[in-house]
Amino acid sequence: MTATSTKASPPATRRRRKNDPESVRADILAVATREFSEKGLSGARIDEIAEKTRASKRMIYYYFNDKETLYLHTLEAAYQKVRLQEAELDLDHLAPLEALSKLVRFTFCHHAKNPDFIRLVMIENIHHGRFIAQSALIQSLNAGVIDVLTNVYARGVEAGCFREGLDPRELHWLISALSFFNVSNQHTFSRIFDWHQAAPENQQKLEEHVTDMVLRYVRADETLS
Structure with missing residues (x-):
């Protein structure tokens, strides 16, 4: 009985995957993020991405057309x-100084915890932002953060602080630059100056400084x- 039920499991799993396309796409994107961030656009291979996901190479092309x-x-x-x-x-419900402080801390911590994001941005800069320029979604998303900062800043000016x-x-450039450098140059800076920049106590100090x-x-x- 046990052997029969074990053999029946893989087809059932495959059916669940076919019926959950969003989960399959999310899995592909998660693996692709690691592959592109580590190897770049030219170095990443669809074959390798397929091997590390629950999807076949054919399925990747079905969802995303090409690399x-x-x-x-x-x-x-x-x-x-x-x-x-x-x-x-939820910055609208905070005083301007508190709202800006929360946004800065979030940006610093997000970048520190998501080095793949930083590497993807660095790779896209190698391509001179060519792919970002094609995305209306990214343009809209990043306009949103400027709107948020504009609102926080305007409230701060009105309050006199x-x-x-x-x-x-x-202002967004300044916040991004300080938070980005913490990740993008962490290894070279640490080796050049013999300083364990990634140590929790040092990261806490840098978050406070920024x-x-x-x-x-x-x-x-x-x-x-």
Whole structure:
């Protein structure tokens, strides 16, 4: 009886997979994220992605047509993940300084915990942003974060705690740059200066420094210490 039930399991599993296309697509995208982030667009292979997923090579092509389309969907999924998490911060109900601090800390921690995202962005920069330029979804998602910052900044100016004349896009650049460097140059910086940058205590210090630098940049003169 046991042997019969064991043999019946794989077909049942396959049927469940066929009836759950979103799960199959998510599995493909998760593996593709690792492959593209480690090997780049040119180095990643559909054969290898198929071997590491629950899908066949034929199924990958069915869902994504070709490798470049899969790469673009991988980028979209990575940006969608971070932007959806930002939306859950619920910054509108926080005071401006607290809202900005929460956003900065989130960005720093997200990047630190998702090095694949950083590597994907670096790879897309090698391609001069060619694939991102093709994605209306990514354009929309990233416009959203500027809208969020614009709202937080405007409330801060109105409350008198933020100085006037700042561009929210430049503020986003500053937050991204400080958080991005922490991951993109972690290994070289650590080796050059013989400093274990990834150690939890050092990451905590850097998170505090980055948050403090951004808040000092936006604060009105009278609130500077």
